[in-house]
Amino acid sequence: MISDFSQTTDLPAFDVCVVGAGPAGITVALKLAEAGLKIGLLEAGGLEYEQQSQDVYKIESVGRDLYAATTRLRYFGGTSNHWSGRCRPFVREDFEHVAVGSLPGWPISFDDFNAYLPEAMRILDLPAQGFATRSIPVENGYFEAEKDALSPPTRFAEKYKKQLEESKNIQLFLHCNLINVEYDGRGAITGLDVAGYDKKTSRVKAKYYVLALGGIENSRMLLNSPSLMGLEHLKKMAGVGFMEHLNVEMGQFFLKETSDDQENLGGFTSPKFVSDAGVGRGNVTFGIVRQIRSYGRTAKIKTFLKGLTCDLALADKIDFITKINCPGEGFITTLLEQFPERNVNRIELSNEVDSFGLRRVKLNWQLSERDVKTIKVIAMEAAKAFADSGLGFVKLHDYILRDDVFMPVSPHAHHMGGTRMAASSADGVVDGNCKVFGVDNLFMAGSSVFATGGGGNPTMPLIQLALRLAHHLERTVKA
Numbered sequence: 001m002i003s004d005f006s007q008t009t010d011l012p013a014f015d016v017c018v019v020g021a022g023p024a025g026i027t028v029a030l031k032l033a034e035a036g037l038k039i040g041l042l043e044a045g046g047l048e049y050e051q052q053s054q055d056v057y058k059i060e061s062v063g064r065d066l067y068a069a070t071t072r073l074r075y076f077g078g079t080s081n082h083w084s085g086r087c088r089p090f091v092r093e094d095f096e097h098v099a100v101g102s103l104p105g106w107p108i109s110f111d112d113f114n115a116y117l118p119e120a121m122r123i124l125d126l127p128a129q130g131f132a133t134r135s136i137p138v139e140n141g142y143f144e145a146e147k148d149a150l151s152p153p154t155r156f157a158e159k160y161k162k163q164l165e166e167s168k169n170i171q172l173f174l175h176c177n178l179i180n181v182e183y184d185g186r187g188a189i190t191g192l193d194v195a196g197y198d199k200k201t202s203r204v205k206a207k208y209y210v211l212a213l214g215g216i217e218n219s220r221m222l223l224n225s226p227s228l229m230g231l232e233h234l235k236k237m238a239g240v241g242f243m244e245h246l247n248v249e250m251g252q253f254f255l256k257e258t259s260d261d262q263e264n265l266g267g268f269t270s271p272k273f274v275s276d277a278g279v280g281r282g283n284v285t286f287g288i289v290r291q292i293r294s295y296g297r298t299a300k301i302k303t304f305l306k307g308l309t310c311d312l313a314l315a316d317k318i319d320f321i322t323k324i325n326c327p328g329e330g331f332i333t334t335l336l337e338q339f340p341e342r343n344v345n346r347i348e349l350s351n352e353v354d355s356f357g358l359r360r361v362k363l364n365w366q367l368s369e370r371d372v373k374t375i376k377v378i379a380m381e382a383a384k385a386f387a388d389s390g391l392g393f394v395k396l397h398d399y400i401l402r403d404d405v406f407m408p409v410s411p412h413a414h415h416m417g418g419t420r421m422a423a424s425s426a427d428g429v430v431d432g433n434c435k436v437f438g439v440d441n442l443f444m445a446g447s448s449v450f451a452t453g454g455g456g457n458p459t460m461p462l463i464q465l466a467l468r469l470a471h472h473l474e475r476t477v478k479a
């Protein structure tokens with residue numbers, strides 16, 4: 001059943017209250033409902049985008065820009081309303097990673113995690129044939145075939161709205177903002193304070209609570225709940241170990257000859273490379289640009305100019321007028337792992353407040369020395385591999401080769417860590433079951449629980465963990 005919080009007079013008590021109706025929250029709620037449990041699903045937004053809700057996502061970005069106010073979407077379906085759908089599975093080595101950053105890796109086994117892959121793939125409507133491969137042109141032991149697949153992409157609101165409307169076990173409340181998690185000081189959450197945009201407030205009660213507010217908001221909500229911050233270990237670790245995937249253009253490449261099977265050159269760092277070099281994981285894509293990057297009425301004249309400049313080998317010189325690429329040229333792009341660090345990239349609270357009076361996030365997103373090493377070492381090896389293959393040559397950007405040139409790195413809108421999973425409360429916020437250390441009935445879902453982000457996109461793995469959490473909660477509630 002779906003209703004609007006502003007029209008609700010009485011909120012019943014639930015077995016489990018899940019907050020946040022994005023991919024993580026919807027997955028947990030549906031799975032628990034299937035097991036016969038009574039679920040409250042609380043969503044801050046409505047069925048469509050609304051500015052009053054989106055404004056709550058503004059953050060104070062004091063380092064490299066995360067674009068977190070516009071990339072995240074704060075309404076039913078969450079950021080899946082505009083995600084791209086790329087899915088690359090986490091690999092065994094992600095879970096056997098000896099920590100290279102200043103925080104430890106996963107406390108659970110790969111097999112335990114990966115048991116939920118087939119179901120996660122079904123949820124994301126991935127092709128039955130599984131993951132397709134792309135290869136780097138040479139076998140030098142440092143890169144291997146990359147495996148990934150594209151979800152249509154699955155829009156969770158579209159796919160599950162009817163099922164949620166008809167569900168007898170789930171009550172979804174829209175326009176219902178979580179504003180405080182109330183802790184009794186003795187190991188239990190006693191309720192969640194929620195508010196509507198009309199300032200109506202209420203307290204929601206359940207046996208168990210799951211926060212699925214997205215990679216940044218999960219940390220923010222803990223930090224904004226004064227009673228929870230009475231827990232010293234939580235105060236110390238909430239927000240620690242935030243990670244993104246590093247998006248950096250490494251340079252250009254030029255093919256000696258072009259053919260159709262050169263469309264998707266690329267590779268994924270091999271376990272040998274990662275352990276020999278002490279760098280993060282990730283992929284390198286040699287993307288051939290066959291199309292001139294222009295559209296509309298001026299396309300004809302640009303095509304004419306392109307032909308002329310390519311024939312005269314002038315592309316580099318007039319690059320400042322319009323972005324032109326000759327056949328056989330392309331850009332080297334990446335998605336690279338950023339290591340979790342204890343003292344870099346921590347989610348903190350700003351002094352600015354949102355319309356509910358909650359402090360906004362202040363995030364100083366930076367590259368650590370280890371991240372810079374990851375980028376440069378992988379770029380150099382990829383360039384060598386490409387050149388050794390005899391296919392052509394590579395021109396790396398100055399910032400890869402020199403230390404005195406600013407390196408422009410963008411985020412991939414993959415917000416991970418902050419309520420990280422660890423073996424002990426000294427290193428994280430949640431245990432191996434996604435339960436908050438020291439609190440018996442509070443759980444976290446989403447990529448905020450990632451101990452490391454690997455070189456894969458986060459949504460499929462976070463669905464795997466959401467299914468695993470639902471499995472654990474079902475057994476706990478029924479015990």
Ligand SMILES: Cc1cc2nc3c(=O)[nH]c(=O)nc-3n(C[C@H](O)[C@H](O)[C@H](O)COP(=O)(O)OP(=O)(O)OC[C@H]3O[C@@H](n4cnc5c(N)ncnc54)[C@H](O)[C@@H]3O)c2cc1C
Nearest residue numbers: 020022023024044074078079084085086178214446457459
């Ligand atoms: C442009 C773009 C492209 C992307 N492409 C990919 C890709 O190709 N592959 C990939 O794996 N990932 C991709 N991602 C990331 C992907 O979108 C996220 O990993 C995924 O949406 C996270 O799901 P979630 O449920 O944890 O969080 P979200 O999708 O952020 O959902 C959180 C939900 O919680 C609600 N909420 C927040 N605060 C409150 C509150 N206080 N009270 C109640 N409800 C609240 C929100 O309204 C929202 O519905 C992309 C992201 C962007 C921005």
